[in-house]
Amino acid sequence: xxxxxxxxxxxxxxxxxxTSGYVFLLADGAISWKSSKQKVIASSTxxxxxxxxxxxxxQAIWLRNFIMGLKIVDSIERPITIFCDNKxxxxxxxxxxxxxxxxxxxxxYLRVRDEVRKGLINIVHIGTDVMIVxxxxxxxxxxxxxxxVHNMGMREDFDSVDEWE
Numbered sequence: 001x002x003x004x005x006x007x008x009x010x011x012x013x014x015x016x017x018x019t020s021g022y023v024f025l026l027a028d029g030a031i032s033w034k035s036s037k038q039k040v041i042a043s044s045t046x047x048x049x050x051x052x053x054x055x056x057x058x059q060a061i062w063l064r065n066f067i068m069g070l071k072i073v074d075s076i077e078r079p080i081t082i083f084c085d086n087k088x089x090x091x092x093x094x095x096x097x098x099x100x101x102x103x104x105x106x107x108x109y110l111r112v113r114d115e116v117r118k119g120l121i122n123i124v125h126i127g128t129d130v131m132i133v134x135x136x137x138x139x140x141x142x143x144x145x146x147x148x149v150h151n152m153g154m155r156e157d158f159d160s161v162d163e164w165e
Contacts, residue, residue, distance in 0.1 A: 001024060001025065001026045001031075001060075001063065001067075001076075001080055002024070002025050002080070002081045002082075002083065003022055003023065003024045003025070003056050003059075003060060003080065003081070003082040003083065004022060004023050004025075004082070004083045004126075004131060004132050004133040005020070005021070005022045005049075005052045005053050005055070005056035005082050005083070005084050005133065006020070006021055006022075006049070006052060006084070006085060006131050006133045006134055006136070006137050007019065007020040007021070007038070007042075007045075007048040007049045007051065007052035007137060008048065008137045008138050009042060009044070009045045009048045010041070010042070010048075011137070011138065012037055015037075015041070016041055017037050017038050017039075017040070017041055017042075018037070018038045018041075018042045018048040018051070018052075019035060019036070019037050019038070019136075019137045019138075020035070020036060020038055020048070020051060020052035020055050020137065021033070021034065021035040021036075021052070021133045021135075021136025021137045022034055022052065022055060022056040022059060022082075022133060022136075023132065023133045023136070023152050024056075024059065024060070024063060025152065025153060028153050029152075029153035030152045030153050030154055031063075032059060032063060033133075033136070033152070034055070034059070034136075035136035035137065036055075038051050038052075040106065045086060045088075046086060046088035046089050046092060047105060049084060049085075049086035049088075049089035050086075050089040050092055050093070050105070050109060050112065051109055052084075052089075053082060053084055053089055053093060053112050053123055054108070054109045054111060054112050056082050057082065057111065057112045057115050057121050058111075060080045060082060060115075060120075060121055061115065061120065061121075063080075064076050064080060064120065079116075079119050079120055079121055079122040080120065080121055080122070081122050081124050082121060082122070082123050082124070083124050083125075083126040083131070084123055084124070084125060084126070085125065085126055085127060085128045085131045086125075087125050089123070090123050090124065090125045092113075093112050093113060093116050093123040094113075094116055094123070095113075096113070131148075132148045132151045132152050133148075133152075134148055135148050135149060
């Protein structure tokens with residue numbers, strides 16, 4: 001199981017709140033996804049992305065417990081990888097040093113660091129061009145949108161939208 005997490009910065013022009021999105025893939029198919037406006041106003045791209053990682057981390061822990069509760073597997077040995085396209089947020093998830101950014105951020109978001117330290121989550125940097133959750137946080141050209149949706153393992157028959165109604 002892997003996840004992709006992404007956020008914009010202040011995409012809501014009325015409230016200046018950011019939008020976060022995540023998608024979890026298992027066997028090359030999406031099993032959990034969400035796009036939502038953040039509850040707080042992020043003061044930087046790193047903070048918006050880190051809050052997005054927090055939301056994905058909460059879901060990763062829930063999914064881990066759910067899968068183990070099904071008794072299909074005894075345990076999930078490896079950390080769940082969450083891909084993030086912001087190097088500063090990835091660094092912040094692994095860094096234990098106190099900083100101004102850390103002091104200004106709500107303490108609940110620092111749970112990401114705890115889960116990384118426990119080995120349950122691993123936040124990994126990837127390039128923006130392969131961030132498949134981009135359609136959940138911003139408008140994209142049609143070709144890029146279709147590529148990302150295909151890579152999520154989602155429906156790709158965009159010509160028959162009438163079937164969805």
